[in-house]
Amino acid sequence: MWRYFIFILVFFFVLTPLLFLILGSFSTASLPTDFSLSTMGVVNYVKVYSDPGTIELFTNTIIYAAGSVALGISLAVSLAWLVERTNVPWKVLIYAGVPMTLAMPGMLQAMAWVLLFSPRIGFVNNVLKQLFHLEQPAINIYTLSGMISIEGLRLVPTAFLMLVPLMRSMDPALEEAAAVSGARPGSTMRKVTLRLLAPGLAAVTIYQTMSVLELFEIPGILGLPAGIYVFSTKIYSIVHSATFPPPYGQANALAMVYIVIAVVTTYFYSRMIGRTEKYTIVTGKGYRPRLIDLGKWRHVGLGFGLLYLFFSIVLPFAILLYASFLPYLQTPSWETLHTMTLKNYRMLAEFDDLTMALKNTAIMVIVTATATTLLSFSVSLVIVRSNFWGRKILDQLAFIPHAIPGMVMALAFVWLFLKIDFLPLFGTIWSITIAFTVNFLAYGTRTMNAAILQIHKELEEAAYMSGARPWRTMWRIFFPLLLPSLAGVWIWVVLLAVRVAGTPLMLAEGAQNQVLSILIWNMWDWGHIGGVAAIGTIMIIALMFLTIGVRMLGFHRRHAVQ
Amino acid sequence: MIRIEKLEMHYRTERGQVHAVRGINVNVQPGQFYTLLGPSGCGKTSTLRCVAGLEVPTEGEVFIGDDLVFSSSKKVSIPPYKRDIGMVFQSYAIWPHMTVFENVAFPLQEMRRRYSKKQIEEKVAKALALVQLNDLGDRPAPFLSGGQQQRLALARALVKEPAVLLLDEPLSNLDAKLREETRVEMRELVKRLGITTLYVTHDQLEALTMSDVVAVMSEGRIVQEGSPIEIYQIPRERFVANFIGLANFMEGKVKTVASDGKRSGQVETSSGVLACRIPEGVSVGEKVVIVIRPEDVSLVNSSSASEENVLPARVKAVIFMGDTLECTVTIGEQELRMKLHPSSGVKEGNTVHFQIPSQYCRVLQA
Numbered sequence: 001m002w003r004y005f006i007f008i009l010v011f012f013f014v015l016t017p018l019l020f021l022i023l024g025s026f027s028t029a030s031l032p033t034d035f036s037l038s039t040m041g042v043v044n045y046v047k048v049y050s051d052p053g054t055i056e057l058f059t060n061t062i063i064y065a066a067g068s069v070a071l072g073i074s075l076a077v078s079l080a081w082l083v084e085r086t087n088v089p090w091k092v093l094i095y096a097g098v099p100m101t102l103a104m105p106g107m108l109q110a111m112a113w114v115l116l117f118s119p120r121i122g123f124v125n126n127v128l129k130q131l132f133h134l135e136q137p138a139i140n141i142y143t144l145s146g147m148i149s150i151e152g153l154r155l156v157p158t159a160f161l162m163l164v165p166l167m168r169s170m171d172p173a174l175e176e177a178a179a180v181s182g183a184r185p186g187s188t189m190r191k192v193t194l195r196l197l198a199p200g201l202a203a204v205t206i207y208q209t210m211s212v213l214e215l216f217e218i219p220g221i222l223g224l225p226a227g228i229y230v231f232s233t234k235i236y237s238i239v240h241s242a243t244f245p246p247p248y249g250q251a252n253a254l255a256m257v258y259i260v261i262a263v264v265t266t267y268f269y270s271r272m273i274g275r276t277e278k279y280t281i282v283t284g285k286g287y288r289p290r291l292i293d294l295g296k297w298r299h300v301g302l303g304f305g306l307l308y309l310f311f312s313i314v315l316p317f318a319i320l321l322y323a324s325f326l327p328y329l330q331t332p333s334w335e336t337l338h339t340m341t342l343k344n345y346r347m348l349a350e351f352d353d354l355t356m357a358l359k360n361t362a363i364m365v366i367v368t369a370t371a372t373t374l375l376s377f378s379v380s381l382v383i384v385r386s387n388f389w390g391r392k393i394l395d396q397l398a399f400i401p402h403a404i405p406g407m408v409m410a411l412a413f414v415w416l417f418l419k420i421d422f423l424p425l426f427g428t429i430w431s432i433t434i435a436f437t438v439n440f441l442a443y444g445t446r447t448m449n450a451a452i453l454q455i456h457k458e459l460e461e462a463a464y465m466s467g468a469r470p471w472r473t474m475w476r477i478f479f480p481l482l483l484p485s486l487a488g489v490w491i492w493v494v495l496l497a498v499r500v501a502g503t504p505l506m507l508a509e510g511a512q513n514q515v516l517s518i519l520i521w522n523m524w525d526w527g528h529i530g531g532v533a534a535i536g537t538i539m540i541i542a543l544m545f546l547t548i549g550v551r552m553l554g555f556h557r558r559h560a561v562q
Numbered sequence: 563m564i565r566i567e568k569l570e571m572h573y574r575t576e577r578g579q580v581h582a583v584r585g586i587n588v589n590v591q592p593g594q595f596y597t598l599l600g601p602s603g604c605g606k607t608s609t610l611r612c613v614a615g616l617e618v619p620t621e622g623e624v625f626i627g628d629d630l631v632f633s634s635s636k637k638v639s640i641p642p643y644k645r646d647i648g649m650v651f652q653s654y655a656i657w658p659h660m661t662v663f664e665n666v667a668f669p670l671q672e673m674r675r676r677y678s679k680k681q682i683e684e685k686v687a688k689a690l691a692l693v694q695l696n697d698l699g700d701r702p703a704p705f706l707s708g709g710q711q712q713r714l715a716l717a718r719a720l721v722k723e724p725a726v727l728l729l730d731e732p733l734s735n736l737d738a739k740l741r742e743e744t745r746v747e748m749r750e751l752v753k754r755l756g757i758t759t760l761y762v763t764h765d766q767l768e769a770l771t772m773s774d775v776v777a778v779m780s781e782g783r784i785v786q787e788g789s790p791i792e793i794y795q796i797p798r799e800r801f802v803a804n805f806i807g808l809a810n811f812m813e814g815k816v817k818t819v820a821s822d823g824k825r826s827g828q829v830e831t832s833s834g835v836l837a838c839r840i841p842e843g844v845s846v847g848e849k850v851v852i853v854i855r856p857e858d859v860s861l862v863n864s865s866s867a868s869e870e871n872v873l874p875a876r877v878k879a880v881i882f883m884g885d886t887l888e889c890t891v892t893i894g895e896q897e898l899r900m901k902l903h904p905s906s907g908v909k910e911g912n913t914v915h916f917q918i919p920s921q922y923c924r925v926l927q928a
Contacts, residue, residue, distance in 0.1 A: 268881040377676040387574075429727035458655035461616050465728075466718065473643075476668070480659045 003388045014397050014436050017412035024415045025252035044253035061230040065212045066098050067148035072155025080163035087291045088301040097309045101157045103543040104313055105499040106217030108536040110314035113150055117141035126331045142226035151218045154314045155208050166200040187222035206269045214405035216502030232407040255408045266403040344534040357519040364429045367494040368436045373486055376444025384452040402442030409439055410506035427509030435503050440493050451485035491550050563758035566592040569622035569818040582608040584782035597761040599769040600779035610762045612726055614649055615642030627725050648719030649728040654711045656703045663699035669722045709740050729761045745771055760868050766806045778802050803853045810854040810898045816846050832894040837870050837920040849928040858922035859900040862915050877912045
């Protein structure tokens with residue numbers, strides 16, 4: 001009985017918003033609330049795709065996505081290769097440091113880089129101007145290349161975490177076999193190592209491309225002020241455009257392209273994953289690959305790793321920390337040190353909006369994380385452990401939100417909540433909670449599927465054989481064994497829900513529904529940089545602890561594996 | 563103690579329906595060590611899991627003791643946790659988040675009747691002592707060696723003193739040396755406790771050395787049931803002879819059958835006429851297969867060439883195995899494998915005479 005319940009729940013929450021998204025793209029009514037089947041047409045499509053700006057939008061998005069993925073993957077491959085396959089010193093620093101960069105929300109990172117490289121206020125630009133008496137600022141961060149560089153850096157940790165096991169699971173005997181067959185190191189690398197890595201690498205690349213298309217924060221902070229649009233920011237700006245009512249239908253029409261891209265990439269992604277698994281079976285696990293002696297270059301390798309860490313976390317954090325102690329924004333110098341003050345932090349303590357946002361964020365995040373964890377667990381249990389007829393479909397359904405970018409999903413929920421206005425959901429933190437839960441369901445079920453699969457079925461059967469009833473088996477065997485995974489998913493969702501700004505910006509309305517990410521966004525808009533820096537500093541430190549928490553659970557998880 | 567009647571089981575896989583068990587009848591007497599032996603996919607594990615209640619049969623009846631635990635016609639299906647059984651899994655299924663003590667205490671804590679803490683401690687200690695894990699109670703279960711995990715799984719299965727013990731290939735994850743020792747220990751233990759045991763294995767040596775009764779299974783059916791000696795010495799089908807031990811097969815036709823009650827007779831093969839015991843129901847002129855075990859063949863002098871069942875042969879290959887010489891010889895077109903003592907000094911290319919005593923020429927209907 002509960003299987004049908006889970007199935008219908010997922011079916012409803014995943015497909016209804018999408019249905020509204022598609023129908024809405026054909027709606028000629030001015031507001032989603034007025035939508036009816038009699039007012040259908042292709043006006044939105046004509047309007048969007050006849051706009052010359054759309055071609056520029058396409059070009060920008062492609063350059064942006066390709067550029068940042070190329071940068072991110074090459075950095076991640078280099079780092080993963082250095083720690084897994086070479087004798088670079090102080091590896092532990094890179095192993096521990098790279099995932100730490102996940103603690104830095106994209107919005108704050110982009111803001112930190114604005115403080116450094118904005119043409120008007122950027123510290124680096126100002127210093128360079130003074131030193132070389134430049135007329136023009138040396139570097140402008142509000143450009144496509146600026147966006148690519150920062151987004152590229154942001155992609156590294158996830159790609160790194162995906163690549164490390166890939167490199168680790170490679171049987172050194174495969175390379176040794178090439179060597180004894182007479183292949184030189186170069187051709188071993190080319191013909192064996194890279195060929196073996198290729199499917200995994202392709203899968204990581206596709207995955208990252210999907211992430212780039214989804215992320216809103218970097219193009220939001222760096223692109224919007226300069227009028228450089230990519231897909232995610234365009235949808236946001238259509239919905240938030242100055243005209244009233246906003247041309248929602250056009251956003252939907254635009255989002256359709258997104259959905260097509262998402263469907264195509266997901267298809268290739270799942271095929272790639274299939275192939276990777278085939279290779280993994282061949283290669284097995286638990287090898288200690290032979291390390292390549294880098295000689296003198298080891299220190300260069302270490303330098304590269306440290307430089308990455310410096311740019312992606314140390315520098316942005318230092319800048320925010322510095323800015324949080326300033327009464328007003330100044331380029332760093334000896335004089336500014338004397339003007340440092342706790343004013344911003346004191347202000348935060350009396351800032352009612354912040355108290356409200358913190359409360360909202362806490363409720364939203366905790367409910368989202370708990371709901372996602374419980375729902376993912378139930379869904380995975382049906383997928384992995386039952387012979388329910390719809391389990392394959394359920395698996396596909398739960399994966400759909402991953403393919404569909406958060407902004408598009410949020411747009412779909414805007415339609416849903418506006419349409420079902422008999423439920424007072426639109427604009428509230430509950431709308432964010434529901435959208436996030438559906439969004440993270442894909443991630444949650446992937447993790448729980450893997451975790452439940454790792455628990456040998458016989459562990460459960462042994463409990464039945466010992467006379468334990470199903471719920472006792474759940475409580476005494478399943479739950480403790482899955483606890484690290486459950487907690488891992490929970491903390492990970494907390495991390496994501498706090499960081500992601502796009503969905504809340506689309507869905508929440510009004511000061512009483514602000515969450516932290518919206519507040520930061522708005523304060524940045526008002527030019528309250530000191531306040532943003534102070535909130536950001538505290539937030540990063542808090543997220544850092546959560547990230548460490550996830551890592552520790554990750555290490556403990558090994559013991560649960562039979 | 564265990565009675566299985568007309569058991570049928572189908573299950574669905576991605577490649578379609580599998581008819582895993584096809585009408586099996588088993589009757590295990592109290593205290594008996596009963597083994598289901600067969601190659602992988604023969605339905606032996608499915609049968610065991612039906613007894614455990616972990617699989618639901620499509621048809622048939624299963625009794626444990628006097629209790630009907632499954633019946634398709636009476637719509638009875640007792641869930642596994644209510645059956646009076648203990649089970650050792652192939653993977654041992656030791657719970658990694660518990661200590662050794664907690665693993666063994668688990669079945670007692672889940673029983674309907676409540677034991678006091680002290681009683682549980684005593685019972686666990688007794689069970690651990692049975693498998694010689696007395697001092698390891700506090701150890702986290704994953705820190706045990708493979709052999710210790712196997713014994714822990716046995717202790718856990720025995721601790722609540724179930725009516726029936728089910729063993730699903732419990733030795734297959736041990737290394738060869740340990741497996742040999744454990745075989746003997748395990749049989750001694752269950753025999754000492756007098757517990758009825760249903761054992762599943764694909765290893766013929768385990769089946770022969772441990773069991774009171776062996777049932778050889780193939781493609782969802784029991785092909786032959788009997789004591790280990792019967793199964794080995796009087797195989798009733800080619801499959802059984804081939805699956806258990808090494809066997810040579812010679813095809814032929816029954817030439818004579820004596821009517822003296824012993825049913826001694828002669829079979830004509832392409833390599834000559836052999837004196838054999840002809841089984842009931844086989845008459846003159848029928849096509850038969852003679853099963854000859856390699857160790858039943860012995861070398862004889864060429865002077866005894868005229869004696870019963872002495873055949874000349876050419877030695878094709880000799881492999882030194884340490885304790886035996888394994889020879890492949892040809893008689894005409896027929897190839898035979900035989901085990902000889904290393905001192906026999908047979909060389910490749912030699913022509914030899916060997917004898918197969920007529921009681922070791924087992925005749926099967928072709």
